[in-house]
Amino acid sequence: MPVPFETLIPYGIIVAMFGVTGAGLxxxxxxxxxxxxxxxxxxxxxxxxxxxxxxxxxxxxxxLRGQTDNPIAPDGYELNNPWRCEKRMS
Structure with missing residues (x-):
């Protein structure tokens, strides 16, 4: 007994949405x-x-994955320190 194609439309929509979501991510x-x-x-x-x-x-x-071959650091890099220091009390 053949299956009417209208019953397969929701499955096609679901598969298409998974594809669109995967491509977007x-x-x-x-x-x-x-x-x-x-x-x-x-x-x-x-x-x-x-x-x-x-x-x-x-x-x-x-x-995060960028790389540069410029031997001179950009302006402001010297102030961009990853180390966080505490402020000393005088």
Whole structure:
């Protein structure tokens, strides 16, 4: 007994919405990474050791995964210190 095609329309809509959502999330993550693909399989070294370098790159370029070959730091970088120090009492 054949199935009327009208019964398959909701499933087609659901599959299409999953595809649109997946493509949208992929595009947003791509834009957040400065046009680079998302990092996968990050191990302990990448989380701890390389995060310091990634933080430095973020402070230099504005993107977490951005890199620059400019030997001179941009203006304001010397005031952009990742170390938070307490104010000493006199």
């Amino acid at each position: 992929s595009k947003i993550r791509n834009m957040q990474n400065g046009g680079k693909r998302q990092r996968r399989g990050i191990d302990q070294w990448d989380k701890v050791g390389a995060s310091l370098l990634m933080d430095r790159d973020r402070r230099l370029t504005g993107f």
